[in-house]
Amino acid sequence: MKKNMKYNTCPLTMNSRFDNLYSSISTRRERVLTGVNIMLTARQLLIFKVITDDFIESAHPVGSRAISEKKDISLSAATIRNVMAELEELGFLEKTHSSSGRIPSEKGYRYYVDHLISPAREQSDIHVIKHMIQDGFFEFEQIVQMSAEVLSDLTNYTSIILGPELLDTKLKQLQIITLSKHSAVAILITDTGHVEHRSFSIPTAIHPGDLEKMVNILNDRLYDVPIVQLSAILNTEIVTLMKKYVHGVDQSFMYLKEIFAHEQPIKLYIGGKSNILMQPEFKDVNKVHPFFSMMEKEDELVNLLKNKQDGIKVTIGNENKVDAIKNFSLITASYELSENQMGTIALLGPTRMEYRKVINILSALSNEMTDALNMWDKDDE
Numbered sequence: 001m002k003k004n005m006k007y008n009t010c011p012l013t014m015n016s017r018f019d020n021l022y023s024s025i026s027t028r029r030e031r032v033l034t035g036v037n038i039m040l041t042a043r044q045l046l047i048f049k050v051i052t053d054d055f056i057e058s059a060h061p062v063g064s065r066a067i068s069e070k071k072d073i074s075l076s077a078a079t080i081r082n083v084m085a086e087l088e089e090l091g092f093l094e095k096t097h098s099s100s101g102r103i104p105s106e107k108g109y110r111y112y113v114d115h116l117i118s119p120a121r122e123q124s125d126i127h128v129i130k131h132m133i134q135d136g137f138f139e140f141e142q143i144v145q146m147s148a149e150v151l152s153d154l155t156n157y158t159s160i161i162l163g164p165e166l167l168d169t170k171l172k173q174l175q176i177i178t179l180s181k182h183s184a185v186a187i188l189i190t191d192t193g194h195v196e197h198r199s200f201s202i203p204t205a206i207h208p209g210d211l212e213k214m215v216n217i218l219n220d221r222l223y224d225v226p227i228v229q230l231s232a233i234l235n236t237e238i239v240t241l242m243k244k245y246v247h248g249v250d251q252s253f254m255y256l257k258e259i260f261a262h263e264q265p266i267k268l269y270i271g272g273k274s275n276i277l278m279q280p281e282f283k284d285v286n287k288v289h290p291f292f293s294m295m296e297k298e299d300e301l302v303n304l305l306k307n308k309q310d311g312i313k314v315t316i317g318n319e320n321k322v323d324a325i326k327n328f329s330l331i332t333a334s335y336e337l338s339e340n341q342m343g344t345i346a347l348l349g350p351t352r353m354e355y356r357k358v359i360n361i362l363s364a365l366s367n368e369m370t371d372a373l374n375m376w377d378k379d380d381e
Contacts, residue, residue, distance in 0.1 A: 038090060038111075043075070045116070047083045048092055052104045052112050056352050059280040061101025106317040109329070109351055113314050117356040140193035140337075143372075145269045147345075151365060152272025155358055157349035158295075162305045163267035164336075164343040169194070170224045176215050178202065184211075186259045190227065194267065198259050210246045214256070217241055230260040268298055281327070281350045290324035291348075300324075305344045310334045312359060312366075317351050329353045333362040335369040345369070 040048065050070065051062045064080040067073055073080070084102050087093045092108035095101075104112065144161050151159040175187040181202070188196045202211070221238050222230060234257060242249045273295055282288045294300050304322055312333045318326055325348060332346045345366060347358055 040087075040090075040092075043083055044087055046073075047075075047080060048087055048104075048108065049112070049116050051084070051087075051093065051102055052108065052116070055103050056354055059352060061096045061103050063101040066101075104352075106319075106351060109316050109355075110319075113316070113355050117359070141267065141269075144267075144343075144369075145271075147365065147369060148269040148271035150271070151345070151347065151361070152275055154361055155347055155349070155354070156272070156275050156278060157347045157353070157358070158273055158275050159271040160301060160305065160346045160348070161269040161271075162302065162344040162346070163194075163269070169227050171222050171227060171230065172224070174215060174218050174222065176211060178208070178211070188227075188259075191224075200256075200259055207247065210249075213246050214242060214249075217245065218256075231257065234260055268301055270295070276348070276350075279350045279352075281352065287327065291328070294322065294324040304330075305332065305346055310342070312362060314355065314359070327351065329355075331355070331358050331362060333366040335366045337370075343369075 054062045064077045068077040093102040148161045170191045173189040178184045
């Protein structure tokens with residue numbers, strides 16, 4: 001069964017998702033730009049949509065003569081110029097320095113996204129994950145990384161997938177490998193397939209046989225325990241058990257606590273980082289330097305994407321709070337690995353983004369990731 005999608009506060013079922021999706025965008029609460037609920041006349045709507053569609057496709061300003069030559073337009077170039085002037089006065093269009101043509105403003109893009117893009121008649125079936133599983137990609141991290149790369153290929157934008165927060169991620173296995181007499185590495189494997197290595201020091205008093213006993217006790221008692229609860233359980237029942245079977249446990253226990261006390265990282269998967277250079281808006285490297293600097297800082301990307309609301313969200317230009325992407329549009333969608341584990345799929349591109357195409361692709365991939373990853377999770381149990 002497909003998961004229920006939400007677009008902001010609007011729940012979406014499989015059958016009605018797209019109808020509700022596009023009719024409810026204008027209820028977005030976090031809007032920065034104002035005035036986008038202005039009612040346009042039928043003539044203004046027609047000209048504005050033509051200009052926006054043409055500019056998204058071509059990246060060239062759109063002039064009145066080009067509009068008047070279209071088959072479906074029965075207005076004179078002079079009339080079109082008057083309508084364009086009205087739309088510019090309303091803040092929906094901007095005039096560039098290099099041409100007499102117009103381009104949509106950020107306010108115009110917001111109106112376009114909220115009111116004018118319509119759903120695809122048929123949802124695209126991507127089948128990315130299904131094919132990967134058939135090809136032998138069984139690890140969670142492999143599946144998500146490949147999904148990020150395919151998403152960037154489908155859109156020619158930069159994709160970022162934020163792994164699910166580890167609120168309910170459980171420990172499946174612990175291994176300790178000695179590197180020398182005084183150092184070792186602990187390998188933690190979770191139920192999502194995530195593998196983490198943590199180095200620690202071995203007390204001089206501990207015997208290799210006792211270390212093996214400790215690992216056996218930990219694997220027996222901590223199997224299937226949520227990662228966030230490991231430290232608490234370690235401090236209660238396990239320490240008592242270890243004192244019974246392991247010599248010199250007090251000193252060893254201090255080092256063990258360090259293994260489980262680390263903050264759990266949230267994994268990032270990135271695809272098409274250089275795709276942004278293919279966009280005409282970003283031919284000037286100086287314009288994208290802040291973007292590439294941000295992409296090298298995982299903590300900034302995590303802060304940008306984590307705690308995003310369920311469903312699909314579109315932020316345009318200056319609506320973005322991060323300075324490095326003030327010239328970008330960011331579209332995010334959520335996916336679920338289990339009831340309490342939610343991740344985020346994101347696409348970064350120019351404000352001249354193919355919004356309709358991207359929203360449909362993200363919605364399809366979100367559903368597929370949720371369904372396939374939950375199937376993978378059950379098969380992995």
